[in-house]
Amino acid sequence: MIRRVAVLPQPPLLIPELTAGAADECAELREACLQAVQRLTSASEDWLVIGAAVGAPEVPEHASGSFRGFGVDLGVSLSRVTAPETELPLPALVAGWLRERAGASSVKIRLVDPAATPDQCELLGREMGEPAAVLVLGDGSSRHGPRSPGGEDVRAEDFDAEIRDALAKADTGSLAGLDPDFAAELGAGGRAPWQVLSALAADGDWTANVLYSAAPFGVGYHVAVWEQA
Numbered sequence: 001m002i003r004r005v006a007v008l009p010q011p012p013l014l015i016p017e018l019t020a021g022a023a024d025e026c027a028e029l030r031e032a033c034l035q036a037v038q039r040l041t042s043a044s045e046d047w048l049v050i051g052a053a054v055g056a057p058e059v060p061e062h063a064s065g066s067f068r069g070f071g072v073d074l075g076v077s078l079s080r081v082t083a084p085e086t087e088l089p090l091p092a093l094v095a096g097w098l099r100e101r102a103g104a105s106s107v108k109i110r111l112v113d114p115a116a117t118p119d120q121c122e123l124l125g126r127e128m129g130e131p132a133a134v135l136v137l138g139d140g141s142s143r144h145g146p147r148s149p150g151g152e153d154v155r156a157e158d159f160d161a162e163i164r165d166a167l168a169k170a171d172t173g174s175l176a177g178l179d180p181d182f183a184a185e186l187g188a189g190g191r192a193p194w195q196v197l198s199a200l201a202a203d204g205d206w207t208a209n210v211l212y213s214a215a216p217f218g219v220g221y222h223v224a225v226w227e228q229a
Helices: 024-042 090-102 117-127 157-167 170-174 180-185 191-200
Strands: 003-009 046-052 064-066 073-079 106-112 133-137 204-213 219-226
Touching: 003 191, 024 090, 024 133, 024 204, 024 219, 046 064, 046 090, 046 191, 064 090, 064 219, 090 106, 090 133, 106 117, 106 191, 117 191, 133 191, 133 219, 157 204, 157 219, 170 191, 180 191
Parallel strands: 003 133, 046 106, 046 133
Antiparallel strands: 003 219, 064 073, 204 219
16 A cells, blocks of 8 residues: 655755755755655655656666766665666656665656656556555746746746645646646646656545745745655
């Protein structure tokens, strides 16, 4: 049975060594993320991680990698078992970094293509069984404000407000109903992972709370924890 779910964003700025002097600006977000994954570890030291990457490549278990592609040669591992380094996609790197700080034993990465249809996301979620602890990684719209990475779109605020409300209520139906084309227009990379979660957690009876929801750098970031009631 799934005991606990943590929903987090995956910006590299979570990692202090990568923030280039902006660590203090990210402190509230980082603290919320660390609180969420510590609660995840209290449910299980072995996590299933759902993220998005083009082509949905397979990520080897126990793999290790580095953030050197983001400017700092900071190594991470997906488990306590030592393994040769390989090139890991961003969700795996972030999950490895979080695992180490939360004291988890291992993370198993399952990736979905960002362009996957809602039906494909539902099928993937239904095939995952019921892991005790699930970490879902994905960002909201990248179009908040004139300095946002994707360029300002006035619809971004309402979109991320709906995501925040869905996460606060563990509303799997709302997540399942997200329009992939609209989410893509708003640069919301979390759409596919959230829809995988909506299928995986659809039969649960959840209590939920949001630890963080804001767009400090023009991108919507949400941190939430769901627990079986």
